[in-house]
Amino acid sequence: MRLTQAKIERIRRVNPDIWHLELGQVDESLFRVKPGQTLLARIVDDEGETLSWDPYLREQWWPLGMTGQKTLLVERAANPRYEPGQHISLIGPVGEPYRFGQRAKNILLLAYDTAPTPLTVMIPWLLRHSLNVTLVLLGRARRYNTDHLSAEVEVIRGDDDGLGWPDQVMSFGWADQMFTVVSPDDELLRFGELRQLALERKVAIPNHFIYGVFQPVTVCGTGACYSCALRMSGSARPHLTCVDGPAFDLLDVRLD
Known part of the structure; x- marks a missing residue:
């Protein structure tokens, strides 16, 4: 850096x-x-x-x-x-680049109450590597104009208030990996809601399936100030969004 x-x-x-x-x-x-x-x-x-x-x-x-x-x-x-x-x-x-599974073919992107820019920046790379992409926009994210995105991307606009969209079970079953972004006002709460939704809609959630892209206010960008620290399950050492992130497996993050 x-x-x-x-x-x-x-x-x-x-x-x-x-x-x-x-x-x-x-x-x-x-x-x-x-x-x-x-x-x-x-x-x-x-x-x-x-x-x-x-x-x-x-x-x-x-x-x-x-x-x-x-x-x-x-x-x-x-x-x-x-x-x-x-x-x-x-x-x-x-930070670190997004990590995609070697066998992943179908990528589900979901933005909840915030602009999906942290997700849409990966779309050109995904399409170049022949991956299928679905973008779900919920809450305030529904107002994001997608005219500039490739026609290869399926765009689903869900509920204006809440986490509903058509055929959720099919969306979760289709996806090999899922990347999500939420409003920065209370990321832990909102990511917790998305994780719970995934647990209810999918028979089993494997590791490295649902990622949260965190967007805390970045003070130093070097891991020196610890203002972006996240607590992880099974680890005494906090992970830093600016160094280890921005994407973390939501099964590993302590969202309580």
């Missing part, structure tokens, strides 16, 4: 709510960033000085990977403060 600087070369609006930022002058350490790894970003001037302390902490950016023009593609919510030519201070890559 390194402190580097990049420049917004191009901004592309992929739908009314989502922009893709192309970052040029990217350090080679980020050329091989993988799905699941993130960046801690802050807008700076051309000399690297912070332009604003709002937000005070760096933002967590989810990269989609490199383009053919050797720019790093990042998905962000549409925001007028982003402009071509701006310089961005980056710390990264942060």
